[in-house]
Structures are given as structure tokens and as C-alpha cells.
Amino acid sequence: MDNAVYNPNGKIWLFWTNDCTCNILETDEQHITGEIEHVNHINTFFISFIYAKCKDYHRRPLWDRHLNFSNCDLPWCTIEDFNVITSSEEKLGGMPYNMNKSFDLVSVIEACGLTDIGYTGQQYTWWNQRSEEARVWKRLDRAMVNDKWLELMPQTTILHLPSVGSDHFPLLIEIIANVKNNVRYFKSLHCWVHHEGFMDLVKACWDRPVNGDPMWTLHQKIKRLTSTLSNWSKKEFEDIFAIVKEYEEKIKIVEEEVILNNTEESRTQLHYINAQYIKYLKLEESILKQKTQLQWFKKGDANTKYFHALMMGRRRRPFIHKICTGDDVWVQGDHNIASATCEYFQKIFSRHNNKINEDILQCIPTLITL
Template sequence: MINTIIWNIRGIGSRGAFDRLKKITHIHKATFVALQEPFVHNAVINKNKIQKYKRKLGFTNAVTNKNGKIWCLWDDDFKCKVISDHNQQLTLEIQHSSHNEGFVVTIVYAKTSSRKRKRLWENLRTLNSHINKPWSIMGDFNNIIEAEEKQGGRQHRLSRSLEFVGCMDDCNMMDAGYSGDKFTWTNARRLRGRILMRLDRVMYNDHWSQKFPIVNTRHLPRTGSDHRVLLMKCDSKEPPRTKYFKFLNFWTEQDDFMDMVKNSWHSDVRGNPMWILQQKLKRLSNCLSHWSKNSICNVFEKVKELEEQVEKAEARYTTYNTDLNRSLLHSKYVEQIYWVNKETSMLRQKARIKWQEEGDSNTRYFHSVIRQKRKKAQLYRNKNEQDQWIQGDDKIADAATRHFSKLFS
């Protein structure tokens, strides 16, 4: 688990801002903290100041970018190396003690001028040509992607987002999403003069998605700043998935399929028609699951097993050129093709994509889409009946049970 805090703090020297940072770092057990605009203008002074705040926050390592406007602090779980130092970004190659493969993090603090931001986009594109690892770009981009990410003020023109969107697209980045309030920045004015925008965000590439199946980003309150705190939690462990019954199309090709279905369906069930239908479907799904497990076995394991058997049969026929070995090899070929067709049928059905039309050219893209769908299906927080946020699988399950029990009773 990697817990990261990203905050455009606008002045760490104020007592309130520092106390809030210290508190959220402790509450969320942050292992990596990135700060923008600590409001110490002199870069040399800034590099000295960071050592002081590093000790106060309980971290053992720290680094700043060349103009001192981006700070990164981390604990002993990480080994970090600066691979790019720019006025608007700081890029670190990070090695975590629990992971063999390293990953790259870029902390962004973009200029307010679109002309000056062009240098940032060019710099990120250059980085992309050299990075072939899990990579995440996070921080204050001072830009939005779509008009819905702004409220108040003049209407946003999409032409102002094209360079930002184009850069992220060239770097193969996708938005990590978020929970909490949509807007991360406010101009703090009242009534009609107030403007809200989503200037801060977390982006990552597909390699990052593979390395960290769980990526959860929250927008915390903006107490002490005009920017919200971003909390990103990444976990390399796959979340446990509930296995639901799924009907496999190739079952219908089995010789004993119809007999098994008839025997299950004709069993006696008493009650009203809807109850009878529900109970028969439930019994049939259980029978199909047991039948598939006992009669058909694991298709993927069978394909691997036959691959080894065919390899041995080919070697035997090469060494001993006899009619018997030739016949055995051909029978293994037939059996392998039979099970590979079953596997192909399952994969087509699972992906719900017309593989025969698309071919293998977009396999990487398809897997990326599947991973993103799984991420969107994960539920980390939910509001209960008292409109309070709750976390944890058990608490969310209890709240859902109470809600639907009350709804249907």
C-alpha cells in the first residue's frame, strides 16, 4: 500500500496550514508527500527549509525542484532518484521496498500562463519517449479537460484545453478519477464572483494500472488553502472479487448438456409461479456449476497441460519414427485444437468483444479497457442514511443491507 498526499499548500509557514498537513499525514499514514508553492521564494532558502519540515513531519528524505516550488518528502520504504528537474515539474524514479520493479512519479506545478505551460507539455512529451515503466503524473495542472470542470466566471473554451489533453494523450495517460467534491480550487470570492475549477488531478499510464490494480483518489477539504488536498492510495494486491454464476456458451455443445438440464428442471418445486421459476433457476445454476467442474474441468489448465503433452509427443515421434507414435501425435493435435476452441469461446464471451473482427492487434488496448472497468466497479466509500461517509467492506455491506431491507419491506 502506498499513500500519497498532493497539496498546493500556498504557504507551509503558516501555523494552520502546517498543522493541517501534519494531521492528515498522520491520519492517512502517508508514505509520500508532494507539496506545491510552499511560499519560500528563494530556492536556496527553500532547500534548507525543507530539511526542517521533513523532520517535523517525520520523514527521512526530501528533495525540491530547481526553483524550490515543488517539495517531495518520503519515508524509508522508498528509494528515490531525480530523473528530471524542471521549473514546472519534478520527476522521480521510485523503488519501493516491497516491489522489485520501480515506477516513476511526476509532480506538476503548472504556470498560469498558457504560453509558459507549453514548455511543460513539451518536457512531458520528451520524458514519455524515455519512460517505459509505470508512470503517474499528478499535481496542479492549472488547466481543465472539459467545461463541466468549471463553475462560475466566463464560459470555458475547449480550445484552451487542447494542448493539455493532447499532451496527456501523447503520454498515454488516463484520469485516475476521484471521490469527493468535483472542484479542487476556488478563488474564494462570494456569490457571483466565485469560480470553482478542477485544476488538480492524478493521471497514470497503463503500466501503472497493471502494477497497482487498486488506485483510489480522494479530494479532501481545502482547509487552510484555496486548493483541496489530494489523497491517492495505491495497492498492488488484486481486490477479492465475488464470483457470480456465468453461463458459458460452449456448454451447449456437450453431449450430456440437455439431459442434465432436463433432470434439474423437472425436479418438483411447490409454491407460486414466480417462486417456482426462481428456485428452478437457482437449482439449475448450481447443477451447471458442479457439472462443469466435474465433467469439463478447468479449460485453461487443460490447454496448458495439452501443450506439454503435444510437445512430448512431437519429441517422441521425432526420435522414434513409428506409425504408433505418429497416430498418438495426431490424436493429441485433435484434442489440443478441441480444448483451444473452448478456451477461445470463453475468452470471446468474457471480453464481450468481437475478437474475430479485431484480431490480436488491439489486445493490449482491450486488456487496458477491462482493467479500467474493474477499477470503476470498485467501491471504497459510500454514504449511509445519515448522509455520512463510511469506509470498509463490512460497513458498506451493512449499510446496503439496511437500505434495501427498508426499501423492499
């Protein structure tokens, strides 16, 4: 490694070679965030390297910085030790897990629009190094990315490596630039139809004339309508999650004024803000329901499942990262995977000398009569 930097308390060290240009944007006791360029990569991106505090109230400044970075237009990845899990399934052994400890992290993941990119390898990334009876395993380390990252580098993968000399397991991240043009599909939201101007907008857009044969006309009208609704949604609904948080803060301020002064004006203002807050809260709930494709859970362990589904609700486009060709030989890379796949099917569909053993067909019951 040719370069290095460390955070103020010396608990995070970042090394890089001269193939990278790293501009450190911010360092504090829980993270180092830098803007990175690589000679073999077409995109500029930035990464936050995390070593979070153990106590939840000590981690709150870190979550505030995440909310600040989420406004960036660049691809962003936040990776490493968050010292908290997001669901009870990410812990093995020890006392039953209290999901209240995870609420802050799960909320930040959703508010920042982050997606957990998953992993390959063993499930847990930390263990307490105790005997079998007292052993505890957790997935404390992870990588999460924003939508811009998924758009430009959807094939990013995380591999959990074996642990050597530490209670944590190293994470290996592989970044592959997406040079193809991805098709972005139109998605409608259920809450649109309840907006008072929705039907008028759709009718006005659809009624605008288009010249051509019937199928061409239909195609052009649908294309125009999807563009119109997308732009309209951005204008009317903006960032629902940010608006809800904004009204929560307003309610606190006005409630204090009502308690202190108790004027009719302050009470009217509080009533209005409450009404707006409920309106946007319902929109937020509607969007989350549709995104996660889950029913709302109200009590008990259902909350654990709901929050975990909420965090994982943003879906990535699936892809084949590597395949096993037999004898534990793994092949990576799009070209190599395609060649190995073609070779495999060419072999099994061109075996002229090998007879097929039909004895196994006797295990299948006959369901069609003569």
C-alpha cells in the same frame, strides 16, 4: 519527514520518509519526477509532481517532458496542479470557458496513453476566494496514470481534502498494489477487417489442424487466433498516434522543399507522404471512435464533449473502495468490506421475529391477470 527536495524556482517541494527510496530523475520549473520504491509495495513506480505555468505557451515544455516519460515501461503517475481544465463541466462561475485552452492538455493525455483516475470528495480543487457574485471554481488538480499503473495498481484513488489556508484543495492519493492475476481480455479493432492481409491470416490460422473433441478444438482455435491477431496488430499498426505525428512532421519538411525548389521529385514525395498520412489518420479516427464509443462531433459545444470523452475513454475496472455501514461509519479494505457485506445480508435474511410490512405492495399496480 526524513528527506526533501525542491525544484529550481522553489515552487515544488517533495518530502518523503525513510520508508521510501526516491531517486529524483528530473527537476525543472514545472515538475519534479522521481522513481519511488516503498517497503510495503512490491512494485517500483515513478511519479511526476506538477505545478504548471498559467500561460499555455509556457506549459509546452512540460507537455514535451510528458511525451518523453510516456515511453517508460514502469508504472507512471502524474499528479498536481496542471493550471488548466479538460472540459467546461470542470468550471463553475465566471465567463464561459474557451475549450481551445485545453486542446494541448487533452492531446497530451491521449498521446501519452494517460487515464484520469477520478476522485472522491467535492468536485472542484481551486477557487478564486472572491465574493459570491465573482466566485469561480475549477478542477485544476488531478492525477493521471498510464496503462502499466492501472494493470499493477488498479485500486488507486484520489480524495479531495478540505482547503486550509490556500486557494487549492489538497489531494490525497492512496495506492494499493494488485496482487491478483488480472484477466486481460482480447479486443479486436474494426480497422483490421479492411487490411488486405486480414482474411488470409485468419483463414491460415483457423485451418491449421487441432486434435481433440469438437469443443476442445473450437476453444484451442479461438485461443490461437486471438494470440495471432494480437501479435499481427502490433506489427502492422504499431503506434498509430505516433505514426500520424511523424507524417505531420514529414509533410512540413517536404512542403518547405517544394516551395523552395519545386522539383518533380519533391512533389512526388509530398504526394506519397500525404497519401500515407491520410491512410494512418483514418486508422487513428477508426480506433478513437471504437475506444470512445462516440460519434464524431464537428462543431460547437460538441467539441467540448468529444475531447472530454476522448480523455476519459480509457476505462478502469470498477471496484468497491469503501462502503458505509450506517450511522456514517465507513469501512475500507477488501477483507473488512467483505465481512461487513456478509454480516449485513445475514441479518436481513435471518430475521425470524420481525414481520414484513406488506402495505407498501399496494403501491405496485397489478400487471398480470388472474
